[in-house]
Amino acid sequence: MSGIYIHFPFCKQACHYCDFHFSTSLHKKEAMLNALKKEIKLRKSEFKDEVVETIYFGGGTPSLLSMDELRFLLDEVYENYNIVPSPEITLEANPDDLSSIKINDLYKSPVNRLSIGIQSFFEEDLKLMNRAHNAEEASRCIKEAQDAGFENISIDLIYGIPGMSNERWIQNIEKTLAFQIPHISSYALTVEPRTALEKLIEKGRIAPVDDELAHQHFLSLVTILKENNFVHYELSNFGKPGFFSKNNTAYWLGKKYIGIGPSAHSYDGNHRGWNIANNPKYIKALSNNELPLEIETLSKKDRYNEYIMTGLRTIWGVSTERVVCDFGMLSKQHLLKQAEKYIKEGLLEIVTDKATEVLRTTRKGKFLCDGIASDLFLLNLEK
Numbered sequence: 001m002s003g004i005y006i007h008f009p010f011c012k013q014a015c016h017y018c019d020f021h022f023s024t025s026l027h028k029k030e031a032m033l034n035a036l037k038k039e040i041k042l043r044k045s046e047f048k049d050e051v052v053e054t055i056y057f058g059g060g061t062p063s064l065l066s067m068d069e070l071r072f073l074l075d076e077v078y079e080n081y082n083i084v085p086s087p088e089i090t091l092e093a094n095p096d097d098l099s100s101i102k103i104n105d106l107y108k109s110p111v112n113r114l115s116i117g118i119q120s121f122f123e124e125d126l127k128l129m130n131r132a133h134n135a136e137e138a139s140r141c142i143k144e145a146q147d148a149g150f151e152n153i154s155i156d157l158i159y160g161i162p163g164m165s166n167e168r169w170i171q172n173i174e175k176t177l178a179f180q181i182p183h184i185s186s187y188a189l190t191v192e193p194r195t196a197l198e199k200l201i202e203k204g205r206i207a208p209v210d211d212e213l214a215h216q217h218f219l220s221l222v223t224i225l226k227e228n229n230f231v232h233y234e235l236s237n238f239g240k241p242g243f244f245s246k247n248n249t250a251y252w253l254g255k256k257y258i259g260i261g262p263s264a265h266s267y268d269g270n271h272r273g274w275n276i277a278n279n280p281k282y283i284k285a286l287s288n289n290e291l292p293l294e295i296e297t298l299s300k301k302d303r304y305n306e307y308i309m310t311g312l313r314t315i316w317g318v319s320t321e322r323v324v325c326d327f328g329m330l331s332k333q334h335l336l337k338q339a340e341k342y343i344k345e346g347l348l349e350i351v352t353d354k355a356t357e358v359l360r361t362t363r364k365g366k367f368l369c370d371g372i373a374s375d376l377f378l379l380n381l382e383k
């Protein structure tokens with residue numbers, strides 16, 4: 001299984017916390033579409049033996065694409081790649097772009113999964129983050145998407161927003177549950193370097209992010225969603241059975257993907273690639289039939305560390321058998337020795353899953369899993 005990710009690097013306005021690659025000036029949109037189309041074609045040989053099961057439009061804000069533009073890119077994908085009969089095709093969408101006409105057109109298109117950037121159902125949170133939509137649009141677009149017939153809907157919610165009480169956070173979760181949405185991605189608000197949020201906090205115009213409050217929000221989220229039959233299948237992702245994101249699951253399980261567009265990343269099992277994060281340079285390179293792509297060969301140590309990092313974030317955990325098979329017995333010994341103290345503290349556990357020994361985080365360890373993973377990393381391993 002493999003996937004194609006298409007990065008559409010434009011947004012209407014900049015959210016204060018965002019450090020993704022995007023531009024708010026849309027005048028290069030047409031040139032960008034032609035460059036994306038060119039890259040889709042130029043890279044087809046990388047997947048000549050692959051069958052593509054997922055196509056994901058991310059960004060930026062790909063819901064700014066018109067239906068014709070979306071079709072223009074999808075046609076090029078279908079023209080050049082081997083696609084399964086019923087692929088998962090996701091479009092990241094912002095509520096303010098989802099008019100009822102657009103939703104109905106999307107429902108008639110090959111897009112079969114919407115990932116909607118709600119972030120909060122409350123006006124004060126949306127304003128603080130400088131989101132382009134308002135609270136009314138957040139609720140309206142979900143209802144209209146469901147009325148149109150979309151079942152596979154995911155929404156993004158942000159917790160740990162300064163000024164957001166635990167009560168307001170719980171109301172956000174309850175509003176989500178009332179819509180009976182089958183998938184939720186939820187992230188703590190983080191203050192990335194050089195973002196507007198960082199500057200506003202420095203100037204005292206927004207209160208600093210409170211890690212303790214964010215932890216409380218996370219625990220409320222995990223508890224309430226579990227009571228409502230969601231599976232917490234990745235640190236930030238919760239799904240009803242049958243509605244896990246196939247695209248993201250493939251990333252976490254180490255499947256191959258091609259990332260199209262400026263700043264998009266690619267992975268083939270042994271190499272990681274990333275495109276230049278600059279729209280004019282990206283467009284210029286493609287107009288010269290060049291791929292603005294840098295590639296790094298992953299060492300065994302890199303692959304081991306990556307497996308531990310992603311494994312501990314998911315319900316599938318880290319298979320000790322796979323560690324022996326791919327990285328050797330010494331790596332397993334290192335892993336279990338380093339894991340010992342976390343097992344004693346109840347943050348990690350060893351379970352048997354389908355006759356395989358698996359190391360995974362406990363409910364208590366989930367919030368800390370990135371820190372725990374880095375303690376299990378290998379510092380040296382033969383290339």
Ligand code: SF4
Pocket residue numbers: 010011013014015018019020022059060061094117
């Ligand atoms: S819409 Fe998404 S990509 Fe664009 S600025 Fe906001 S968070 Fe970033």
